[in-house]
Amino acid sequence: MAIYKSHSPQCAVWMALTLVTCVGGKILSVAATWDDSHLTPSFYDNKCPHLQKVVSSKVEAGRRRDQRLPASVLRLHFHDCFVNGCDGSILLDDRPGFVGEKSAAPNLNSARGFELIDDIKQDVEALCPDTVSCADILTIAARDSVALSGGPYWEVQLGRRDSLTASKTDAENSIPQPTFTVTQLVASFNAVGLNEKDVVALSGSHSFGKARCTSFQNRLGNQASGSQSPGSDPFLESSYLAKLQTLCPSNGDGNTTVNLDHFTPVHFDNQYYKNLQAAKGLLNSDAVLHTTNGQSNQLVEIYANDERVFFKDFAQSVLKMGSIKVMTGNKGEVRRNCRLPNTIRA
Numbered sequence: 476m477a478i479y480k481s482h483s484p485q486c487a488v489w490m491a492l493t494l495v496t497c498v499g500g501k502i503l504s505v506a507a508t509w510d511d512s513h514l515t516p517s518f519y520d521n522k523c524p525h526l527q528k529v530v531s532s533k534v535e536a537g538r539r540r541d542q543r544l545p546a547s548v549l550r551l552h553f554h555d556c557f558v559n560g561c562d563g564s565i566l567l568d569d570r571p572g573f574v575g576e577k578s579a580a581p582n583l584n585s586a587r588g589f590e591l592i593d594d595i596k597q598d599v600e601a602l603c604p605d606t607v608s609c610a611d612i613l614t615i616a617a618r619d620s621v622a623l624s625g626g627p628y629w630e631v632q633l634g635r636r637d638s639l640t641a642s643k644t645d646a647e648n649s650i651p652q653p654t655f656t657v658t659q660l661v662a663s664f665n666a667v668g669l670n671e672k673d674v675v676a677l678s679g680s681h682s683f684g685k686a687r688c689t690s691f692q693n694r695l696g697n698q699a700s701g702s703q704s705p706g707s708d709p710f711l712e713s714s715y716l717a718k719l720q721t722l723c724p725s726n727g728d729g730n731t732t733v734n735l736d737h738f739t740p741v742h743f744d745n746q747y748y749k750n751l752q753a754a755k756g757l758l759n760s761d762a763v764l765h766t767t768n769g770q771s772n773q774l775v776e777i778y779a780n781d782e783r784v785f786f787k788d789f790a791q792s793v794l795k796m797g798s799i800k801v802m803t804g805n806k807g808e809v810r811r812n813c814r815l816p817n818t819i820r821a
């Protein structure tokens with residue numbers, strides 16, 4: 476995408492993506508008259524030059540307050556993108572007459588980090604009002620969350636617009652479940668244009684953050700109730716299983732959280748894949764990547780052996796994820812408050 480410079484000295488505005496006509500130093504019309512369906516890293520370079528600095532300093536401060544926050548923010552980006560594209564839909568609150576995605580099963584009592592996005596949005600609005608979408612803020616914050624936790628850094632693509640609505644049903648149907656097999660995981664990724672390599676690389680996100688007991692209790696063989704208690708998952712190493720059974724006793728609090736990566740819980744690294752090889756993956760959907768023969772277990776081995784390959788593939792896959800069904804140009808809106816469409820008064 477070319478960048479055009481106005482010839483008028485009174486209107487020396489750098490223009491990207493929008494056609495601007497300048498007469499007498501006044502911008503007369505702004506119209507998206509050519510293909511603007513693409514994202515670009517430079518989208519806010521002129522409209523909000525300090526955007527990325529504001530976001531990264533807020534994520535850094537957030538991480539100092541709460542070591543789990545970067546993981547939570549990365550997961551919000553994932554849950555946003557998988558449900559009708561990266562459009563900030565997960566950020567919309569329920570309100571009278573509207574049920575959004577926050578109460579969908581994969582998010583309820585689980586998705587977190589919304590206050591950090593609000594906090595960033597507030598600063599960004601003060602700096603560049605009505606300019607930066609919530610979906611883009613979430614995308615940048617997710618990148619910084621990984622980078623500040625020791626993971627790879629990549630240049631983000633920008634120019635997303637925010638949705639006017641959200642769908643609880645679509646969230647429940649589109650977000651993969653922790654009980655899934657590799658075949659089911661791949662099917663759910665295929666549905667949004669991603670492939671098996673993306674499944675394995677992006678699952679490396681479980682290198683940090685936490686899961687509730689309820690998300691893996693069925694693997695522990697200690698469920699309450701029932702004449703026919705199923706045994707524990709044979710693909711759980713015995714000392715790790717014992718530890719998990721202690722942390723998540725039968726009849727315990729299903730909301731208790733456990734580190735997804737037992738060894739380096741707040742660092743983004745390739746330890747996750749080494750855990751899988753040692754039968755110390757927390758979720759069923761993690762373990763099966765190693766225990767299922769085929770591309771997935773080959774990639775687990777490659778990533779466990781070489782963190783640079785993991786980082787390179789992760790960056791590639793997360794960029795793909797970030798471009799799922801994006802709205803650009805005049806579609807949707809730039810929300811002023813990430814929790815509400817602009818037509819609703821806060």
Ligand code: HEM
Nearest residue numbers: 546547550553585651652653677680684685686687690760
């Ligand atoms: C492959 C399919 C996936 C499944 C089945 C899955 C499932 C889950 C589950 C069940 C949890 C714990 C939620 C809870 O108990 O509260 C979780 C946490 C998490 N997931 Fe995934 N996930 C998948 C892929 C991804 C992807 C693609 C990303 C990011 C790109 C991601 C990032 C995270 C992070 C960072 C956490 C920890 C969040 C926190 O601590 O707040 N996951 N995931």
Ligand SMILES: *[C@@H]1O[C@H](CO)[C@@H](O)[C@H](O)[C@H]1NC(C)=O
Nearest residue numbers: 584687689727728729730731
């Ligand atoms: C987790 O906490 C929420 C909110 O307090 C509660 O409604 C829910 O029943 C709890 N879930 C489990 C699995 O215990």
